[in-house]
Amino acid sequence: MTAPATNLQKTDAPVVASVRDLRVHFKSKAGIVHAVDGVDFDVRDGETLGLVGETGCGKSVTARSFLRLVPMPPGIPVSGSIMFHPRQRCTACDGAGCVACDHTGRVVSTCPACSGTGCSTCEQTGAETLDLLTIPERDLRSIRGNRIAMIFQDPGKALNPALSIRKQVAEVFYAHRSDELLASAGIDPSSHSLPTGLLRRRATQQSRTLENVLLSLPPLRSRRSAITAAADDRVAAALAETQIPNPRAVMDRYPHELSGGMKQRVMIALALACDPDLLIADEPTTALDVTVQARIIELIKELQQRHKTAVVYISHDLSLVRRVADRTAVMYAGRIVEVGDSEQIFHEPEHPYTRGLIDAIPGAHHERGRLAAIEGTVPELIDPDPSCRFAGRCDFAAEVCWTRDPALEPVGDRQVACFIHHPPEHGEAPTFDRTAR
Amino acid sequence: MQIRDYILRRLIVLPFLIVGVSIIVFGLTRIGGSPVAIYLSHEMSSEEVAEIEARFHLDEPVPVQYAYWARGVFQGDLGWSGVAAAPVTAVFPNKLAATMELAVASAVVAVSLGIGLGTYAGARRNKLPDHITRIISISGAAMPLFWFAIVMLIVFWVYLGWFPIGRSTPEVFASISHPTGLYTVDALLAGNFKAFRDAIWHLVLPAITLGYGATAIIARMMRSSLVEELQEEYVDAARAKGLAERLVLRRHARRNALMPTVTVIGLSFGFLLQGTIVAEIIFRWPGLGRWMADSVLRGDRATIMAYVLFTSVLFLVVNLVVDVVYAYLDRRVVLGS
Ligand SMILES: Nc1ncnc2c1ncn2[C@@H]1O[C@H](COP(=O)(O)OP(=O)(O)OP(=O)(O)O)[C@@H](O)[C@H]1O
Ligand code: SF4
Ligand SMILES: [Mg+2]
Ligand SMILES: [Zn+2]
Ligand SMILES: [Zn+2]
Numbered sequence: 001m002t003a004p005a006t007n008l009q010k011t012d013a014p015v016v017a018s019v020r021d022l023r024v025h026f027k028s029k030a031g032i033v034h035a036v037d038g039v040d041f042d043v044r045d046g047e048t049l050g051l052v053g054e055t056g057c058g059k060s061v062t063a064r065s066f067l068r069l070v071p072m073p074p075g076i077p078v079s080g081s082i083m084f085h086p087r088q089r090c091t092a093c094d095g096a097g098c099v100a101c102d103h104t105g106r107v108v109s110t111c112p113a114c115s116g117t118g119c120s121t122c123e124q125t126g127a128e129t130l131d132l133l134t135i136p137e138r139d140l141r142s143i144r145g146n147r148i149a150m151i152f153q154d155p156g157k158a159l160n161p162a163l164s165i166r167k168q169v170a171e172v173f174y175a176h177r178s179d180e181l182l183a184s185a186g187i188d189p190s191s192h193s194l195p196t197g198l199l200r201r202r203a204t205q206q207s208r209t210l211e212n213v214l215l216s217l218p219p220l221r222s223r224r225s226a227i228t229a230a231a232d233d234r235v236a237a238a239l240a241e242t243q244i245p246n247p248r249a250v251m252d253r254y255p256h257e258l259s260g261g262m263k264q265r266v267m268i269a270l271a272l273a274c275d276p277d278l279l280i281a282d283e284p285t286t287a288l289d290v291t292v293q294a295r296i297i298e299l300i301k302e303l304q305q306r307h308k309t310a311v312v313y314i315s316h317d318l319s320l321v322r323r324v325a326d327r328t329a330v331m332y333a334g335r336i337v338e339v340g341d342s343e344q345i346f347h348e349p350e351h352p353y354t355r356g357l358i359d360a361i362p363g364a365h366h367e368r369g370r371l372a373a374i375e376g377t378v379p380e381l382i383d384p385d386p387s388c389r390f391a392g393r394c395d396f397a398a399e400v401c402w403t404r405d406p407a408l409e410p411v412g413d414r415q416v417a418c419f420i421h422h423p424p425e426h427g428e429a430p431t432f433d434r435t436a437r
Numbered sequence: 438m439q440i441r442d443y444i445l446r447r448l449i450v451l452p453f454l455i456v457g458v459s460i461i462v463f464g465l466t467r468i469g470g471s472p473v474a475i476y477l478s479h480e481m482s483s484e485e486v487a488e489i490e491a492r493f494h495l496d497e498p499v500p501v502q503y504a505y506w507a508r509g510v511f512q513g514d515l516g517w518s519g520v521a522a523a524p525v526t527a528v529f530p531n532k533l534a535a536t537m538e539l540a541v542a543s544a545v546v547a548v549s550l551g552i553g554l555g556t557y558a559g560a561r562r563n564k565l566p567d568h569i570t571r572i573i574s575i576s577g578a579a580m581p582l583f584w585f586a587i588v589m590l591i592v593f594w595v596y597l598g599w600f601p602i603g604r605s606t607p608e609v610f611a612s613i614s615h616p617t618g619l620y621t622v623d624a625l626l627a628g629n630f631k632a633f634r635d636a637i638w639h640l641v642l643p644a645i646t647l648g649y650g651a652t653a654i655i656a657r658m659m660r661s662s663l664v665e666e667l668q669e670e671y672v673d674a675a676r677a678k679g680l681a682e683r684l685v686l687r688r689h690a691r692r693n694a695l696m697p698t699v700t701v702i703g704l705s706f707g708f709l710l711q712g713t714i715v716a717e718i719i720f721r722w723p724g725l726g727r728w729m730a731d732s733v734l735r736g737d738r739a740t741i742m743a744y745v746l747f748t749s750v751l752f753l754v755v756n757l758v759v760d761v762v763y764a765y766l767d768r769r770v771v772l773g774s
Contacts, residue, residue, distance in 0.1 A: 069673050145679035157670040162692050162766060175679045205684055270678070 013044040014108065014127075015085065016278050016310045017066070017148075022080035024061050024070055031382040032076070035061045037334035039080070040408055043278060045087075046104065048304065048311040050325030050342060052318050052357070056381075058334045059314045060153075063282045066132055066312075067144050082132040085109070085125075086147045087277045104308040106277070146176040148278045149271035154287040155263035159255040165266055166251035169238060170231040171205070172273045177234070178203040184233070185226035195220055203227050238269040242299060261292035265299070272303055279304070282314045297324055318357050322346045330354050333389035334381055340414030350416045352394045388419070396420060398430035440761055447757050455749050456507075462745045463503050466738045476519055493517075506742065515746075516739025520731045525743045528728070533747070534618030535604060536713050536724035539647065542640050543709050546648035547655055548702055552695070554652070555659020559694070560686055562664050570656060577653025582646075582712050586719040589646045600642040603721045609635040643720040647712045651705035658701040663694040696767050703759030707752060 019041050026033040036058040043049050051059050064070045066082055088109045090101035097103040111122035111129065118124040132140065132148075152158035160168060173181060181203045182189040187196060201207050202215055202224060215224045232251070239247035242265040255263055264284060271279055281300060285293040301324060304311050315321050321328055322342050329339040330351065338351040349355045388394070391401040400419055404427075408417040416422075423429035476489050490496045493516075494505045509516060515525035558570035593600045605620055613627040621640070624632035666672065667690050675689045676682075714726035721727075725744060732740035 064673075067677050069676060141679045141681065143679070144677055150674075150677040152670055152674060154670065158674040160671040160675065160689050160693070162696075163688070171675075171680060171684075172678050175681075205680075267674075 013046060015042045016045050016087075017082060017084045017132075018042045019062070019065075020081050020083070022062065022065060022082065023078035024058075024065060024080075025076045025078050027074045027076060028382070034334050034381045034384055036065070037381075037384070039331070039334070039336050041329045041336055041339055043310050043312055044327075045277075046304075046308045046310055047326045048301075048313050048324055050321030050328040051312055051314045051331060052316060052321045052328060053331030055316060057331045059316075059331055060282055062331070063150070063280045063312065063314055066148055066278070066280055067150060068132065068140060069150075077133065080133065084130045084132050084143070084148065084278070085127045086130065086143070106308065142176070145172050145271075145276075146274045147276050148280065149274070149276040151264070151267050151271050151279065151281045151284045153283040155260060155267045156255065156287070158267055159263055161255055163254075164251065165239075165253050165255070165258070166232065166235055169235040169251075169266065169270050169273065172270055173231050173234050174203060174205045176274050181227050181230045181234075184230035185223060187223060187227075195223075199223055199227065234273070238273045239266065241272070241303065242266070242269040244269070259292075260288050261296060264288060264292075264296055268296075268299060268303065272307055272309065275307055276309055279309050279311045280314070281311060283316070284313075285320075286315070300324075318346075319361050330357070333384075335389055335417065336408055336415075337390065337418070338414065338416045339408070340412075344414065350411055350414060350421060351390075351418050352396055352420070353390050356393070388417075394430075396430045396432060398428055400424045400427040401430060403427075440764060443764075444757060444761065447753075447760075451750070451753055454753060455746065458749045459507075459742065459746060460503065463506065463738075463742060464499065466736070466741055467499060476517075510746070515743045518728075518732070518737055518740045520728060520735055520737045520740060525739050529725075529743060529747075531618050532723065532725045532728050535722060536717070536726060538619045538621065539640065539643055539716065539722055539724060540706075540709055540713055542644035543648035543651065543712075544706060546644055547651035547705065547709070550648070551652045551655025551702075552659050552698065555656040555698070556663060556686070556691055556694075558656070559660040559663030559667070562667075567660070570660065574653040574657045574660075577649045578657070580650075582650060583715045583719065585649065586643075586646045586716055589642060590719055593642055601639055602642070604636075604639050604723055606635050606639075643716050643722055646720070647709060647716040650712065651709055654705050654708070655698060655701055659694060659698045662697045663690055666690040666694045669693075692766065696763060699759055699762050699766065703755055706755050710748065710751070 019039055022036055022039040023034070024036040026035055039058070039062055041049070041051075051062065053059055061070055061075075066084075070077075086109050087104075087106040089095045090098065090105050090107045092098050092100040093105065095105040097105045101107045109128035110116035111119060111126055113119050113121040114126065116126040118126045122129045130139065130143070132143070135143075159165075178200065179189045182196075182200060185199075187199055189196075189200065198207070198211055198215060198220060201211060207215065214220060235251055236247045239250060244250050244262065244265050250258070250262070250266075255266075258266070268284075279300075284300065285296050288296060297320075300311065300313075303309075313321065313324050318328075318330075325342045327340060328342040328345050329336050330345070330353065331337070332353050338345060338349070338354045340350075345354060346358065349358050386405045387403060388397070388401040388406050391397045394401065398419070404419075404424055406417045406419050406422065406424075408415050409422045411421045418430075420430050420432060476493065481489075487496070494502055497505070506516065513526065515529070517523075518525045518528060521528040554570050554573065558567040561567050590602065594602055609632050610620075613623060613629050613632050615623045616626065617623055620636035621633060624630075624636050669690075672685060672690050675685045680689075713722075713724060714730050716722065717724045717726040718730060725747070728740060729744045731737070732744070
């Protein structure tokens with residue numbers, strides 16, 4: 001499969017989210033684990049950004065940080081920001097796509113502090129800017145599952161075994177689309193009468209036992225059923241979008257009654273239900289059968305294009321990421337070591353670690369049979385010294401690599417963190433010529 | 438299997454189990470000597486004793502005695518209680534009502550407090566509420582009931598005088614009729630608030646005392662299973678949907694955490710029933726437990742057998758209910774396999 005032709009246009013697409021100097025550590029008996037230790041990258045509107053790296057390098061922690069799902073404790077939030085620019089439905093075309101919204105159907109929400117003229121909160125962009133790591137819990141909840149959604153590695157674990165598929169998908173609509181549900185049920189959401197209050201609490205899942213009793217009796221009963229029916233319609237439509245056959249029947253099933261691929265489709269339906277700006281897919285096919293993997297990948301791509309959603313696609317498989325991602329960020333031991341266009345990275349890797357990864361793919365660059373695995377193991381992430389994290393496994397490491405930390409800096413269209421590309425101010429720079437092989 | 442089929446199948450097995458249990462207990466009541474002693478007094482001549490033995494078929498071999506007893510059960514005759522000086526069937530309903538009222542009240546205390554405390558502690562793991570709950574639970578599980586009951590009695594009845602003992606105040610008891618024998622229900626049926634308050638007032642101390650041990654067990658189970666469930670990925674997935682933490686806790690984690698707890702609740706009901714014997718003696722509660730204790734001490738076989746019959750049925754029904762509730766909570770469970 002070749003790279004999507006849209007690659008080059010995507011370079012100047014607006015940024016949906018930018019991660020800056022993200023550091024998340026963990027307290028452990030042996031010391032502080034620097035699981036994510038200074039990660040920087042941008043996700044652009046509508047693109048797929050691949051995040052690759054070996055197991056334990058901090059991919060999931062980075063992903064979970066977007067929605068503040070890293071357990072704290074043991075996690076320690078050290079520093080960093082994740083600036084998110086939410087979008088809203090384009091009013092000119094009502095989401096159909098027009099020139100004003102660049103055919104995405106969505107436009108950037110304007111900064112409420114300056115109404116779009118540019119101020120310090122939005123860094124003069126005029127776009128609404130939220131730091132996901134610091135906004136209040138309430139605001140974060142309205143983003144979770146709505147503007148930013150997440151798919152997990154194992155759908156068997158991410159679905160609640162005790163609740164039907166219907167209930168689990170409907171929850172998203174109750175959480176973020178209660179006004180629409182009320183409107184579909186023929187109830188004026190802006191009314192302040194007591195029955196509407198009760199129904200609104202029902203549509204936002206706040207009803208307590210006593211209220212539920214009231215709602216199950218006439219005269220509220222029929223309107224309550226209308227809300228449920230409105231939610232059911234949306235659940236069925238969301239499931240149908242992921243090509244689940246016979247969605248109305250699947251709705252009444254429980255997770256254990258579905259296959260792994262089916263469960264992941266449910267997770268995808270759930271994630272895309274509210275048309276998010278950003279979808280974070282943490283190894284969405286790793287737990288699935290090989291035969292199912294390809295179909296799930298295709299489905300994510302297809303839905304992404306239809307919804308114009310930006311995707312962060314996490315995987316430890318570089319050749320898979322090359323297929324799905326427009327751009328790729330390579331992660332090593334809690335850091336991003338190289339970011340850029342997927343094809344470019346694949347054909348001319350700049351960072352020694354990326355080179356090693358590509359060499360390790362059978363038949364990628366070499367004659368058949370040549371398999372070059374990277375020697376050595378990932379370094380201890382516990383209280384690391386200031387040095388290049390890769391120095392212990394790097395064929396080109398020089399003196400400086402052991403005493404200084406290379407920063408992620410531009411190299412052509414790309415960014416690379418290696419002294420070969422950015423010679424240090426003092427000391428001899430490493431070069432690709434000085435191979436130890 | 439359908440839940441209804443499962444219940445039916447279990448109910449069919451019930452009589453066989455009861456026959457088995459009753460045979461064993463019938464045999465055991467012979468160990469303390471002949472059950473005839475309860476019917477005798479010092480003035481009786483040996484002819485009179487023989488006559489009584491013949492009347493109660495005690496001169497026959499034990500298996501024949503059992504057959505007579507079983508025939509009686511089928512005819513609705515559970516024998517003569519020497520302790521109550523009346524037919525067992527005449528005394529049983531009232532005693533049963535007293536015990537059930539106490540057991541249900543304790544169960545309500547234990548289940549609501551246990552689940553509530555366990556959830557509260559589990560959601561605040563290693564914080565102060567969790568530590569306090571742990572102390573409550575460990576003391577509840579470690580204290581012998583008879584000792585705890587005596588302490589409660591001394592503190593709340595003797596010193597503070599906050600709660601009465603016994604089952605009701607005589608004047609209040611006489612003021613209403615008692616169609617069900619459950620004093621709280623009778624008071625409600627009569628629409629008599631004073632009687633209702635009196636019934637509740639008498640219930641509080643024994644119910645809390647008796648329920649404390651079960652509360653401790655249920656709270657501990659609930660806490661640990663909730664802590665476990667909260668680590669599951671579906672909890673994070675629920676948060677990732679944008680659900681309020683209250684919903685994440687109640688609808689997602691707690692529901693799954695209840696599954697192992699339901700089993701423990703079923704078990705602790707047995708524990709409660711056993712406890713009624715001690716609690717009824719100490720709080721002068723005129724229920725089955727106290728009657729049973731007297732009957733065991735005096736070798737009143739008819740009463741012991743009636744009690745055994747009743748508890749076996751109750752246990753089997755409770756187990757059945759637990760299975761069904763469990764299957765309802767956990768859809769992966771296939772009943773009967
Ligand atoms: N809940 C946690 N408690 C303690 N340490 C953790 C926790 N979660 C992650 N870590 C640490 O953070 C490091 C990075 O973990 P992370 O799950 O992000 O790796 P990953 O790149 O997603 O790996 P994988 O490919 O195996 O999913 C791990 O090595 C682990 O030591
Ligand atoms: S900085 Fe040095 S050790 Fe690190 S990757 Fe570059 S050459 Fe290798
Ligand atoms: Mg991971
Ligand atoms: Zn438009
Ligand atoms: Zn602004």
